[in-house]
Amino acid sequence: MKKKEMLLQTLGRELKGVLEHLENDFFDTIEEIRIRAEKPLLLWACQKEYFIKSDGSTANKIEQAYIVKKQDIQQTLERLSKYSLYAFSEELRNGFFTIEGGHRIGIVGKTVVQNHTIQTIRDISALNIRISHEIKGCADTVLQYAIEKGKFYHTLIISPPGCGKTTLLRDLVRQLSNGKKGCFLGQTVAVADERGEIAGCYKGVAQNDVGIRTDVLDCCPKAEAMLMLVRSMSPRIIAVDEIGKAEDFAAIESIVNAGIQLICTLHGNGIEDVKKRPVLWNMIKGGVFHSIVVLSAKEKTGQIEAIYNKSLQNVYTGFEKKKEVMFI
Numbered sequence: 001m002k003k004k005e006m007l008l009q010t011l012g013r014e015l016k017g018v019l020e021h022l023e024n025d026f027f028d029t030i031e032e033i034r035i036r037a038e039k040p041l042l043l044w045a046c047q048k049e050y051f052i053k054s055d056g057s058t059a060n061k062i063e064q065a066y067i068v069k070k071q072d073i074q075q076t077l078e079r080l081s082k083y084s085l086y087a088f089s090e091e092l093r094n095g096f097f098t099i100e101g102g103h104r105i106g107i108v109g110k111t112v113v114q115n116h117t118i119q120t121i122r123d124i125s126a127l128n129i130r131i132s133h134e135i136k137g138c139a140d141t142v143l144q145y146a147i148e149k150g151k152f153y154h155t156l157i158i159s160p161p162g163c164g165k166t167t168l169l170r171d172l173v174r175q176l177s178n179g180k181k182g183c184f185l186g187q188t189v190a191v192a193d194e195r196g197e198i199a200g201c202y203k204g205v206a207q208n209d210v211g212i213r214t215d216v217l218d219c220c221p222k223a224e225a226m227l228m229l230v231r232s233m234s235p236r237i238i239a240v241d242e243i244g245k246a247e248d249f250a251a252i253e254s255i256v257n258a259g260i261q262l263i264c265t266l267h268g269n270g271i272e273d274v275k276k277r278p279v280l281w282n283m284i285k286g287g288v289f290h291s292i293v294v295l296s297a298k299e300k301t302g303q304i305e306a307i308y309n310k311s312l313q314n315v316y317t318g319f320e321k322k323k324e325v326m327f328i
Contacts, residue, residue: 039126081097102132109124
């Protein structure tokens with residue numbers, strides 16, 4: 001099933017009628033669909049937001065946009081849950097659904113809390129459909145710097161939100177897992193996928209291509225997931241998205257000391273932002289990370305701004321001249 005058809009079948013009747021008129025080429029560029037009760041229908045694509053009219057065309061003025069009704073959200077939730085929200089209580093507690101294709105739908109509303117624990121979300125007022133994109137081969141340049149003398153080394157990706165870090169991470173996992181004939185052998189990779197965005201698991205099966213030697217621990221807190229994967233799956237490489245908590249850094253130190261290679265991402269605009277996280281900054285100054293990749297979206301999503309080596313020298317020239325990387 002095509003991406004457009006798959007997503008449209010999750011929407012309420014009127015929303016589906018609005019968005020099915022979008023051109024296929026435009027639909028394929030959409031990153032987010034924002035559905036807020038009594039607010040204009042908004043899309044985010046190619047680093048730009050678009051307000052959508054009821055006929056599916058883009059609006060020049062906010063006043064022209066389709067205004068989302070509460071029943072649009074209710075109908076969409078019913079379709080997402082197959083008309084049984086009670087059966088999706090775990091998803092409601094987490095605040096998101098993952099649907100077939102690896103797309104994630106975030107939820108906000110009134111939380112119900114008991115004993116300091118979120119039990120559910122009710123009176124849901126907005127949905128954010130984050131559309132999963134795979135760009136196979138986007139990690140080629142990074143691999144040229146992350147592999148040396150036949151081995152992959154610890155790599156950190158720094159990026160502001162929406163600049164392609166998860167897409168890059170996913171392709172690194174895929175390539176390292178599959179290997180490349182004549183260039184490098186496939187490695188056992190374990191993914192700590194707390195928010196379900198890397199592999200996009202649906203009913204336990206990864207919807208995104210993360211490679212043939214990859215194991216995924218889905219919807220588990222990152223720090224706990226990383227340590228569980230070390231104990232249970234004997235990975236050569238662990239991949240994790242959006243580290244930031246103190247327990248994440250403690251788990252990373254355990255992984256590094258266990259001799260397992262790490263790929264991780266961090267929200268930030270560059271090296272200066274990392275200095276605000278003392279534990280991680282000390283690891284960087286100590287030369288733990290072989291490659292530190294900085295992304296931006298100045299000209300295009302996923303643009304590589306710099307690649308630093310473990311001595312914090314910018315070794316990236318900006319030219320994507322390919323060279324063979326060898327594990328053997």
